[in-house]
Amino acid sequence: MPVGAVRGGSRHRSPGRSAIRHGALAAGLTGSALALVGPAVIALPDQDPQGAATTLELSAQGAALAGPSSSASGARSAVAPVSGPGTSAASADLIKATERDRAADAATAREARARAAEERRAQQAAQERAAEQERTASVTNCGASGSYGGVADSVQEVGNAMECVFPGHDVLGVGSRGGQSDHPDGYALDFMTTSGDAIADCIVENKDELGVSYVIWDQRINTGSGWEGMEDRGGATANHEDHVHISFERGGSPDVSALRSCK
Template sequence: MSSAPASALGSTSVRRGAAVVAVAGGALSLMGSAAPAASPQAAPDVTDVAARSALPTQAPAVLMLPAVQPVVPDADVLDDPAPLVKAVQLAEEQIARAEEERAAAEARAAQEAEQAAADAAEAERRVSVSADCGLDTGQLGAVRDFVREAGEVLGCRYGVSTMYGVAGRAGASDHPAGKAIDFMIGRTAGDGLADCAVRNMDALGISYVIWRQRINTGSGWEPMEDRGGITANHMDHVHISFDSAGSGDLSGC
């Protein structure tokens, strides 16, 4: 196959450094101006190198620490430890005294609180036993006023509903003079009432107490002779004789 006749391209002015493209025989050619040659680098100045080498080299920083001086114990302390020992003993004694004072203060506070609670309970009890519980004291007859008051206090305190005061007796007795009361009561409550009366003989103006064939004039319980019956032997009632008015302030019951 024959190639087409080559066509001459007109010359065209190009800028310096621009490429010229020509097509010839089906080949693409790129032609351009050559790049300018690199300028040679200047050689290092031997004089500058030598000068820099001659500069002194900077030494690394050094951290200076203060010198630690050893502590030399006082020769007097080593030779005589008594002052130090005494100081320690005094400190320990002060601590011990402070602890004792604290414990004593706590004990006093606890005792005072306990006493205050006991006083409050006693005051409340006195109010309750001295209050009118509805007990009929008219059944006592013409007893002395202080006997009636004591009978009401004890009767209300131990739940007695039946009491006998003035009455005739065959033998010697305080009943005819209105200075005695028989509290009709059971065993358990009777034990409590008799014990309360003995504890408060002065407060209630009591001269003696008889209960379950025993008598107590303030020196302890003593047995009595057998009188032949439950009532005669005071098995079903507490007998209390009075000789004077008391304060009425019960304690221990």
């Protein structure tokens, strides 16, 4: 029967053509479904120096995989070392605090050393004062108390101290002397000895402290500018060969502790 013929009053379409149309529709739906799950390609401007196109592929599968990856990355970030401006400031503060502690420790150590040095100096000074007092006592407290015929108090003080330093000598004071002399006024002493070098040198070395004006010994005189020879007066006593003569300033205030250097 020809295509399109009516059998039994009904018109039938060709089954082949209808099948083709249904197949095409199915194919189209399937293609659309595949298009939804397939990768979409977006072409970006050419940025490759070699001229290759840069593409960005977005897909459902890629997006699905991105979730866990991002979570894992976030987890890694959570345990990553903390860094940044805040941590740098904290580190700087810690370093400064450490430096301050070290500086404080160094200052404390310096202060301790300074105190120890000061204590040593104080102890040494106390020992020196004690030794000085002992030496001074040795030239003032030996028991000598002669007045030497009534000399001035300052002269007697020196004479008594000299006897402590150079004991065993006769000491003469006030007396008549031929010619000009300080003896009659009580401002001269004679230490009788034929070995008077040490006595003469001690008095000269401490001349200012003892209030001495000049010393004569062994036919020489010393007024503070060195020894000078004297004329021969005709005898051992006149030439001061048997005694050391000491003349004193008027109104002197002697410091007999200076005689410690002669002991």
